[in-house]
Amino acid sequence: MTTRRNVLIAAPILAALTGIRTAMAATHPVRIAFVDTGNTGRSVVAEALAATIIAKNHLNAQVISRAVNWNPYNTRPEDNFVTLSRPRGIDLTHHVAAQFGAQEAKFSDVILTMTEAHKAWVIAQFPDTKDKVFTLAEYATGTPGEVLDAFGQPMDFYKKVLAQLDTLVGAAVLKAAKP
Secondary structure, three states: OOOHHHHHHHHHHHHHHHOOOOHHHOOOOEEEEEEEOOOOOHHHHHHHHHHHHHHHHOOOEEEEEEEOOOOOOOOOOOHHHHHHHHHHOOOOOOOOOOEOOHHHHHHOOEEEEOOHHHHHHHHHHOHHHOOOEEEHHHHHHOOOOOOOOOOOOOHHHHHHHHHHHHHHHHHHHHHHOOO
């Protein structure tokens, strides 16, 4: 009688020998990291939008957001993004900003930054990431571009940034999680 433990051990070996993937030997979900300056605005919204797309489309993906310049005194999402996300059924209030570090660099399959400066920072700090770091616009559209920074701007500007994120995040997640 085969025990569950034996199956868990044998499944990856069988998959490697036969080339047949089993449910237990499936690869890990694609891991996507969204990165911006303080992890209180654009990257937080990108993570939330991506999580919604992943759930809606039953994609094998995981998503996080991180900062290149984490401020321990400013860890909550920007109020205007919280307000704009609420009617969509997205609650950002529990998010706490976090710094991008070695573990995120190691375990992320795709790292999507909001600007070229963020991309350059990630590559400078973690050179091994150079082949998996892109600006969000670059990855989603194939052309260079940046996501506007709404920090400190009026609500109408936040709406523009949210519209930009709506377009780019959907395309990027579907591309990254494509089977």
